[in-house]
Amino acid sequence: MTPAIRAVLFDLDDTLFDHSGSVRAALAQWLPHVPDADLGRLTDVWFDLEHVHYDSWRLGDISFDEQRRRRIRDFWPHLGRQLQPDDDLDALFATYLTHYEHAWQTFDDASPVLTELRRLGYLTAVLTNGAATQQNAKIDQIGLRDQLDAVITSEQLAVAKPDPASYQGACQQLRVEPQQTLHIGDRSDLDVLGARAAGLHALHLDRNDAGAADTEERITSLHDLMTRLTTAAAAQSS
The missing domain is CATH 3.40.50.1000 (HAD superfamily/HAD-like)
Structure with a gap:
């Protein structure tokens, strides 16, 4: 038996x-000037990058903070912007994280x-x-x-x-x-x-x-x- x-x-x-609903709400607040059609595309990109880099952390290949940095580094060009050498990836992610936490x-x-x-x-x-x-x-x-x-x-x-x-x-x-x-x-x-x-x-x-x-x-x-x-x-x- x-x-x-x-x-x-x-x-x-x-x-x-x-999580998915919280991310969508956070991105809408973080990227308020992006048209709805583009926001939908960018949200898909964000989820794809999250999956790739979060799994790298899960497998022990990189640190938790590093997977966040890589997500920002790969996401930024999709906004039509280039990161500058002195851009602080941790600070950029922190602005997103604030919106994400508020949307939990x-x-x-x-x-x-x-x-x-x-x-x-x-x-x-x-x-x-x-x-x-x-x-x-x-x-x-x-x-x-x-x-x-x-x-x-x-x-x-x-x-x-x-x-x-x-x-x-x-x-x-x-x-x-x-x-x-x-x-x-x-x-x-x-x-x-x-x-x-x-x-x-x-x-x-x-x-x-x-x-x-x-x-x-x-x-x-x-x-x-x-x-x-x-x-x-x-x-x-x-």
């Missing part, structure tokens, strides 16, 4: 925390679902590849701290998703077995395939409903999670 789920691990960005927001389904999970006796935690200081600040600002048993970061574990040791390390902190744990996140590679390879159950949170409709391990809202858990619990007891 499959062990019952005791703990639910959540990715943070674009799972509980609306959660998803409407995050708090009620976490509250219900805790009421039903599940352990709840965040497992994130993000920097510990920033990710904890997000949790505090969006008001989810009291609804989580732990916030576990790759910096804390010294290993990042999709390394199996990251998911297993989180399970150890919660004192549950991998097969008793469900992992949920927006990236199939990091949050689903990696988690399953480590022995956990996993669901892909596809908030944009962009995946294949017949995929059983896909949900489009955290509210769908409660239905899945209720069904699984009923099957377990039958």
